[in-house]
Amino acid sequence: MATVLSLSFLCLILVFARLSPVSANAEGDALNALKSNLADPNNVLQSWDPTLVNPCTWLHVTCNSDNSVTRVDLGNANLSGQLVPQLGQLENLQYLELYSNNISGRIPNELGNLTNLVSLDLYLNRLSGPIPDTLGKLQRLRFLRLNNNTLSGQIPMSLTTINTLQVLDLSSNQLTGPIPVNGSFQLFTPIRFN
Amino acid sequence: MKRITRSPLSIKDPSFHTSLEVKYEACLVPAILSWFCILVSFWFMIAVVMSMVSGFRAPPALITIFIWLLVVESFGHAAQTDIDCLRDIQASLQDPFNYLSSWRFNNTTEGFICKFAGVDCWHPDENKVLNIRLGDMGLRGKFPLGVSRCSSLTGLDLSGNSIRGNIPSNISKLIGFVTSLDLSSNHFSGEIPVDLANCSYLNILKLDNNQLRGRIPPQIGLLNRIKTFSVSRNQLSGPVPRFISATIPAESYANNPGLCDISAHLQFQA
Numbered sequence: 047m048a049t050v051l052s053l054s055f056l057c058l059i060l061v062f063a064r065l066s067p068v069s070a071n072a073e074g075d076a077l078n079a080l081k082s083n084l085a086d087p088n089n090v091l092q093s094w095d096p097t098l099v100n101p102c103t104w105l106h107v108t109c110n111s112d113n114s115v116t117r118v119d120l121g122n123a124n125l126s127g128q129l130v131p132q133l134g135q136l137e138n139l140q141y142l143e144l145y146s147n148n149i150s151g152r153i154p155n156e157l158g159n160l161t162n163l164v165s166l167d168l169y170l171n172r173l174s175g176p177i178p179d180t181l182g183k184l185q186r187l188r189f190l191r192l193n194n195n196t197l198s199g200q201i202p203m204s205l206t207t208i209n210t211l212q213v214l215d216l217s218s219n220q221l222t223g224p225i226p227v228n229g230s231f232q233l234f235t236p237i238r239f240n
Numbered sequence: 241m242k243r244i245t246r247s248p249l250s251i252k253d254p255s256f257h258t259s260l261e262v263k264y265e266a267c268l269v270p271a272i273l274s275w276f277c278i279l280v281s282f283w284f285m286i287a288v289v290m291s292m293v294s295g296f297r298a299p300p301a302l303i304t305i306f307i308w309l310l311v312v313e314s315f316g317h318a319a320q321t322d323i324d325c326l327r328d329i330q331a332s333l334q335d336p337f338n339y340l341s342s343w344r345f346n347n348t349t350e351g352f353i354c355k356f357a358g359v360d361c362w363h364p365d366e367n368k369v370l371n372i373r374l375g376d377m378g379l380r381g382k383f384p385l386g387v388s389r390c391s392s393l394t395g396l397d398l399s400g401n402s403i404r405g406n407i408p409s410n411i412s413k414l415i416g417f418v419t420s421l422d423l424s425s426n427h428f429s430g431e432i433p434v435d436l437a438n439c440s441y442l443n444i445l446k447l448d449n450n451q452l453r454g455r456i457p458p459q460i461g462l463l464n465r466i467k468t469f470s471v472s473r474n475q476l477s478g479p480v481p482r483f484i485s486a487t488i489p490a491e492s493y494a495n496n497p498g499l500c501d502i503s504a505h506l507q508f509q510a
Contacts, residue, residue, distance in 0.1 A: 122365075145363070169363065191363060213370060215362060232465045235417040235441045237392050 073115050074101040076132035084127035084149070090120065114138040121167065122146040129173075134159040145191065146170040153197075158183040165189040169215065173197055177221075179204045186210055194218040201239075206231045214238050321389045322369045326353055328386020329372070333403070339377040362392060371395035375422070383407060383428075388414035395420040399446065406430035407447075412438035420444040424470065432456055432471070442466060448492075449473040456481055456499075471496065 078096040086092075093105040102109035108117035115136045126148035133142070134156025140163060150172040157166070158180025166187060173195040181190070182204020190205070193215040201221060205211075206229030214234050225231070225239050323345065330343050342357045353369065354361035360371035369390040375397045382405035387396065393415055404427040408414055412435045415421070419441045428450040436445070437459035444467060445460075452474040460469070461481035469483070470492040477498025480488070493499050 146365075167363075213362060227465075232467075233394075233419050233443055235394060235419060237394075237417050 071100060073136055074098065074104075076130075076135045077101050077104070077107065077115070077118070079130045079132040083130050084125045086123075086125055088124045090123045090125070108141075110138060112138075116162075117141040117143070119143045120147070125149060128152075129154055131156040133157060136160060138162055140164045141167075143167045144171070148172060150174065152176075153178055153181075153192075155180045157181065160184060161186065163187055167191045168195065169193045171195050175199070177202055177205075177216075181205060182207055184208060189213045191215040192219065196220055198222070200224070201226060320367075321391060322367050323348070323353060325369065325386055325389035326356065326359065328389065329384040332381055332384045332386060334380040335377070336380070337378045339374070339379070360395070368392050371397070371420075373397040374401065376400035379403060383423075385414065390415075392417070394418060394441075397422040398426065399424045401426050403427065404429065407433055407436075407452075409433045409435055411435050415439065417441055419465070422446040423450065425449040428452055430454075432460070432476075434459055436460060437462055439463070440465070444468045446470045447474070452476055455479070458482070468492075471499075 074096055077094060081091045081094050084091070090106060093103070094101070094107075095104070098104075100109070100113045101107050101115060102113050106119045106123075107115055108119070110116050116138055117140060118136075119141070121143045122145070124147065125144075128151030129144075129149060131154040133139075133154060137160070139160050142157075142160070142163060142165065145167040146169070148171065149168075152175035153168065153173055155178040157163075158178060161183060163184050164186055166181075166184070167189065169191040170193070173192070174197065176199035177192065177197055179202035181187075182202060184190075185208060187208050188210050190208075190211060191213065194217070197216075197219040198221065200223035201216065203226055205214075206226045209230050211230045211233070214231075215238050217237070217239060221239070225236075326343060327345055330340050333340075335341075339357060342355070351361065351363075351365035351367060353359055353367050354364055358373045358377075359369060360373070362368045362370045369392065371394060372387065372390070373395070376399070379398070379401040381403060383398075383403060385408065387393065394417060396415060396418055397420070399422045403423075407423065407428055407430065411433055416439060418439055420443060421439070422444065424446040425448070428447070429452065431454035432447065432452055434457040436442075437457060439445075440463060442463050443465050445463070446468065448470040449472070452471065453476060455478035456471060456476055458479075458481045461483045463483070464485045466483060466486045466488075469486070469488050472492055473495040475498070476493075476496040478500070480493055480499060480501050490501070493501070
């Protein structure tokens with residue numbers, strides 16, 4: 047009986063130990079999930095080693111002084127495959143640069159959790175599906191460039207609440223419906239939407 | 241802009257299939273270079289097809305050049321007009337303090353104009369101008385008409401210079417999509433053109449501290465996105481416009497001896 051109890055106690059400790067990983071490692075896991083979902087013929091993700099304590103030494107990844115990821119720069123990297131919802135766990139991410147690749151699939155709703163995001167560049171890919179209305183939560187966003195994909199559906203009204211938007215490019219997609227003209231969208235003209 | 245999709249080539253297969261689908265969307269300027277590229281690429285396509293028919297391996301170089309030409313075409317058009325736009329602006333303005341010294345056009349890589357002083361691009365590696373900010377640079381000359389070639393321009397700031405002459409009477413044909421236009425603190429003269437009322441996306445219109453005279457065109461009040469409108473320190477006269485979706489404070493009209501707000505029985509003396 048005592049053996050069973052102590053064994054189960056040990057199991058509980060192990061379970062809890064696994065449930066609370068070092069937060070920086072969770073960011074490495076999130077980026078590794080992205081790597082696993084992408085085809086990388088140019089080996090730009092070769093340095094992405096998930097056994098390291100944090101992803102801050104990985105190429106194309108930039109961290110702040112707390113070893114938390116602030117930038118992911120993978121533009122023009124010949125990547126294909128799909129994005130992953132785990133990207134939403136990079137809570138200090140400011141720049142997500144995935145433009146000019148061959149990435150397909152949808153934009154994950156979880157990107158709306160990146161409340162520190164300043165630049166979201168997914169342009170020149172093969173993304174499809176709608177623009178998630180959760181992107182309206184990105185209240186610090188300055189650059190939103192989703193042009194040259196095959197995104198469909200309507201432009202979410204929630205985007206008009208982002209008052210920091212400076213550059214918005216949704217052109218060359220398959221978006222339908224009305225173009226919002228209220229809120230921050232008073233600054234935007236048809237050249238950003240065709 | 242053109243988009244290229246192609247399926248992978250397997251040259252080792254003696255009966256290999258090449259499928260190249262090129263979608264052309266509206267092109268702006270049919271430059272001689274583009275027609276040349278189209279002709280040469282058709283020639284290469286025929287060469288590839290013929291090599292396919294006669295059964296030997298098409299040299300990879302041939303196909304590479306073909307693809308490259310199509311890619312070059314796809315970036316050729318809008319990019320070239322924006323480069324010409326900035327070249328024209330530099331040529332038409334005098335720059336005694338050399339603020340535009342970074343505007344060099346000899347090494348033309350993709351996105352090189354994005355590093356020019358005062359130039360904001362839409363995307364960092366594409367020559368497509370978003371904003372031009374040339375405030376307080378001591379520039380002289382007249383309103384740079386070449387700005388019309390920056391077809392995606394949304395912001396133009398020429399404030400704090402010594403630019404003289406009229407504001408172009410066809411300004412909405414030159415910069416029709418502009419949301420912010422700041423011509424303040426220059427030496428602009430003549431009247432405020434009615435055509436400014438056709439720049440329907442204007443949020444900010446600053447014309448203050450110039451030598452503009454005559455009446456403010458009442459149609460300017462129809463600009464429904466206006467947030468900031470300033471004509472103070474000019475020589476304007478007549479009534480102020482009634483804006484349909486903004487309230488313009490009195491100081492925006494100050495220092496125009498002949499300007500009056502009939503509804504408030506105010507005169508905007510110096």
